[in-house]
Each structure stands twice: as structure tokens, then as C-alpha cells.
Amino acid sequence: MKAIEITNPGEVKIVEREMPQIGKGDVLLKIKYVGFCGSDLSTYLGKNPMVRYPRIPGHEISAVIEKTGENVPEGFQKGQAVTVVPYTNCGQCSSCKQKRFNACRFNETLGVQREGAMAQYIAVPWQKVLKHEALSEVQLALVEPLTVGFHAIDNGKVTDIDIVVIFGCGMIGSGAIVRAKLRGATVIAVDIDNVKLKIAQQLGADFTINSRDQDLHEELHEITNGDGPNVAIEAAGNPLTYRAAIDEVAYAGRVVCIGYAGTEVSFTTKLWVQKELEIMGSRNANPSDFEAVIKYLKSSHIDEKILISKTVSPEDAPMAMKEWSEDPGKIMKILVQF
Incomplete structure (x- = not known):
């Protein structure tokens, strides 16, 4: 499958990767849009201490379900529009014990400590998948950053x-x-x-x-x-x-x-x-924050396109990242459309 990779600081390439293997509790997602985040820009600039290269960036996700593992609940069906909570939490550290999962001591965010979503497909645990077909494909990619x-x-x-x-x-x-x-x-x-x-x-x-x-x-x-x-x-x-x-x-x-x-x-x-x-x-977000953003996007009359500076293809992503790095103050959000 096609993926976008930050190979080294200042270097972005289109690469071929193997299709993800899905476990019994995983959902295989076909990516529609992924947003470039400020953490991705830091990775590109070589200023993100949590990243090892090469790295597939991306954790602001709009996708549809392609396939489900055998232990995934029946409510998850092929073709459903979804977004993803891109953080992990251990459940045992002092933060998790207070149900502040966003600040888990051992958190690994997609595209930062582990491979991200800038690819045609990604597999994630079903518990991290949020189904919201009332939102458009573009809106789904804006949920996490908001x-x-x-x-x-x-x-x-x-x-x-x-x-x-x-x-x-x-x-x-x-x-x-x-x-x-x-x-x-x-x-x-x-x-x-x-x-x-x-x-x-x-x-x-x-x-x-x-x-x-x-x-x-x-x-x-x-x-x-x-x-x-x-x-x-x-x-x-x-x-x-x-x-x-x-x-x-x-x-x-x-x-x-x-x-x-x-x-x-x-x-x-x-x-x-x-x-x-x-x-x-203030770090990341909790499930209640995702619920609040989704409610806002479903009911708001604001045209969410005002938040998007440009939408590019995977092939144009390297140049978009270069241009963003040269003038970061002018960019709100770059979406990559797969």
C-alpha cells in the first residue's frame, strides 16, 4: 500500500508498505483524509524528541471500515464512516488510575511514538474507533485536533x-x-x-x-x-x-x-x-472531549472549510510539508486526501 514517510528531518517520501495485519480485536480502516499536525511539522524539522526515523506521521483521521477482526462487536460494519482516538493508555499508571487517560505516562500517539495513519490503510483496536456517520469525511478529520x-x-x-x-x-x-x-x-x-x-x-x-x-x-x-x-x-x-x-x-x-x-x-x-x-x-484529550467536538460539528452552522488551508494528494504532501515549514504561521490545517 502507499504511505507517506518522514524518512529523516527535512525528507518526506512516498513509500510502499505491506498491508496491516489485523488482530482479533482490530478494525482495518481505509483512510479518506489525514491532517498534518504540529507534531508532524516538528518531526519534519527534526525537533520532536519522541520520534525515531523513519516515521509514518498522522493521527487526525477520517476513514471507513474495511474489515473487522473476529472479536470485534457486531456494531462495527464495513463501510461505516469513522474517526479514531489516536492515543494509547496503560490503565495502570497514576494518571490512568484517575481516569485521566490523556496523560498516561506510557502513551504512544499514532504518528509520533508509533507508525501513523498517512497511508491507504491502518489497523487499530476497535475500542479506539468512533463511528459517526452524521459527520462528513472532512469533519471527521477535524475532530481530534479540535x-x-x-x-x-x-x-x-x-x-x-x-x-x-x-x-x-x-x-x-x-x-x-x-x-x-x-x-x-x-x-x-x-x-x-x-x-x-x-x-x-x-x-x-x-x-x-x-x-x-x-x-x-x-x-x-x-x-x-x-x-x-x-x-x-x-x-x-x-x-x-x-x-x-x-x-x-x-x-x-x-x-x-x-x-x-x-x-x-x-x-x-x-x-x-x-x-x-x-x-x-493540558495534553491530548479525553473521550468526553471527543464527544463534545462531535456534538459541536453535528449542530454547528460554521463552515468547517475555513479551518482548512489546503487539501493535497499523497504525491503533493512532501511539497506541502516543505512550504509549511518555510512559513508555518500562515497555515491552519493541511489535509491529505487518500
């Missing part, structure tokens, strides 16, 4: 009385914008790209700030009557936005960090302690 932002808002305990600032309006930040608005919060979207800020408005952001052209502190001061936002979501993975989240969040505020910064980030502890901040990480 769940990550949904999960961050859940971690931040956002309610309808909160003002939430979201740093970074890519796919992860977009998910956070949507979830915060569904919770009834006032949302401030911050980015340095006006196209992304326009999309943030379409997704429901009440205010947008281009922190390259506008004074971030003054804008937030005016919007929040000098208090600062109650919740800050760091979805950019930049040392500047990590510091801004601490600086700008309100006293007794909450800071949720999703992005991986490429370098170490130093903080002065004064504001951390003085504001009595809750600062937490």
Missing part, C-alpha cells in the same frame, strides 16, 4: 462568567475558542496573523488582538477594565506568549499551557506567587 483545545478549556474550568484570552489561533487555539464560547465565556483571541484572527471571529471570538501591531497589555486592560482575563490559554508554544500569559492574567487567575515551546522559558516568580495563580498543563 479536541485538544476543548480539553484545555475543560482544564481551565471555564464558565460563563469568565473572560478568556487565547494565545495562538491555529487549530488548537480554534478548538479552545469554540469550547470557551460554548461555555458562555467572553473570548479574546490573540495572534500575529490577521487571517487567523478573522477565522477566530467567525468561530465566536468577542475580541481579537494582533499582538504584532497592537499593544497587548493596553488592549487587554481596556477590554477587562484593568483586571486582566480570568483565564489564559497558551496555544502558541512561544516563550513570549508563555510569559504574556503570566503577566496578563488576572489575580487569582488560571493559566493553561498546551503549546510546547522550542526553548526553555524563564519566569520571575513574583507574579506567579503574588497573583496566586493556578498554572497547569
